[in-house]
Amino acid sequence: MYLTPSMAKLVHEFNKLPGIGPKTAQRLAFHILKISATEARVLASAIIEVKDRITNCPICYNITEDSPCSICKDTTRDHGLICVVEQPSDIIAMEKTRVYKGDYHVLQGAISPLDGIRPDNLRINELLMRIQQEKVKEIIIATDSDVEGEATALYLERLLRTMVARVSRIAHGIPIGSNIEYTDEVTLSKALESRRIL
Template identity: 50%
Template sequence: MRYIPAISRLIDEFSKLPGIGRKTAQRLAFYVVDASPDDAVGFAEAILDAKRKVHYCERCFNLTEETLCDICNDVKRDPRVMCVVESPRDLLAIENTKEFNGTYHVLHGAISPMEGIGPNEIKIRELILRLQNDQTSELIIATNPSIEGEATAMYISKLLKGTDIKVSRLAHGIPVGGDLEYADEVTLARALEGRRIL
């Protein structure tokens, strides 16, 4: 079935969003068409408002509407411990644990030669410059447990060899509530490497 041009364009635009297939894009498009004019305008204005106002924090590259994000502006944070993450979503995941009180650095990606992403395409240079000027004594690398995340972690740790900065990596292993029989070999190996004394 062919849709009228306006709906077809809306479906195409929704289809560009990550995780949105054609069927979901169609449902979203029809939801917007059926919404009240006020709701549709509010939705469109929210998108434009976010696009106009949100940018990277000048220090850590988190998303913010100000020059510095709330975390960088928080004087209660421990400036000696920095956590490196791939994306602002990863930062939020760690913040939601309420267990970390240091600072962050958002790379906005991971090294992936297959996709043409090298160290210069993500915020590694900015991280190194920051570490030269900040009072960081420990760097926690919290990149994803993927080939790209591992490559990025190794690259950063090699850059910091010979410095006084202690470099650590988040432990990876069996999730709480998971069964050993369903874990793959790499996950089990990581869980054994990251074991701790009880």
């Protein structure tokens, strides 16, 4: 397959993105070739802009363009409640619920010795500082349920239980609107384990 040097470079760059294989990279590159120069510039500047503008909130470490972020600034939210998540994208999912009205804390990862990620590499010290400075009533640990997420949850639980009145872990169970018969065995047994008395 023959590509001009500039096309080859673009394909190569797309190929580096997560979830983009060589074929998709090539398709995207040809799409860019088709769009107008203005559109291409808008796209390019959008990429530059996020890199220039976005920083971490100095309180919760979510991505933000203001300092502190809109959630930390919001006086209507319950600042005594902190939900600890691994990634900024987890906040987006939580916010879509519109149920949660507390604050967040983004760890920016999970403990993973195999990847060289230790508690010190996460925003755990920053979380401890927050707990000392603010009046925190409850910490909700909402890390993933893979082994790294569970290890992080366990580490935080043991670290925080003497410092905060309540440390809780989000529940795992059957997705709403799905049939029990189609739920995988592992999820179903977890749901049985954490059943509640009516």
